[in-house]
Amino acid sequence: MAIRFDNVLGVHEHALALRAERTKILAANLANENTPGYQARDIDFAASLQRALEAAAGEPGLMVDTSGPELLYRVPNHPSQDGNTVELGVEQALFSQNASEFHMSLTFINMKLRGLARAIEGQ
């Protein structure tokens, strides 16, 4: 049975890339916490992952859609006078959760690689 190397990592490869991208977006939200008129952005993780998987499943050799995930606007819980939609607690929680999920994806990839190494060594 042949092992397809591009299938080994499965969804985790795309999830990891998306989470790294989301880190950037959430960091920008936190950076612009005091910028008047700044509107917090985020991505819909599930929809973006679906899109990335569909793009990867397309014909091999074809240029993959590199435009990245679609950026959406956060709907704030409370309006603020200066038009800024960043809510510190919300963004901090999401950033922290995203960082944990990044580590989770990394752990999954590491487990896959370890399994692959074991299969190659025949143990």
Place this chain on the structure above:
Amino acid sequence: MSFKNVAQIAGSAMTAQTVRLNTIASNLANAGTVAGSAAEAYRARKPVFAAIYEREAFSDEPIAGARVQVLDVVQSTEPVREAYEPDNPLANEAGVVFYSNVNPVAEMTDMMSAARAFETNVEVLNRVKSMQQALLRLGDNG
């Protein structure tokens, strides 16, 4: 996939918050400053923050994150406080001196907000550093 922009974004925010803390320190230090005329009186300074939306090099794609810049430092337009102090060497002919229009309570709360925002960005950098290090150890099954 790169974390390079995250460091730039968090760094720009830390710079902006430092400017803000500088103006707060200046405002608090000059809270009791007097002057001989309303025009010379110290007025509270405030930085104006703005987001920078950049585009990726050689393409039209916008970078996902936005950095912060300090557009300007503006002076408060609140009226300055006048006080009748004929003994003050800075008093004008009518014996009036002009105190700064700094509101110490507002400055203190602003300072806490700036310090908290600065710490948040330090924490972002720390988390990104640990993510980057974990990524570097990828496949290291020791």
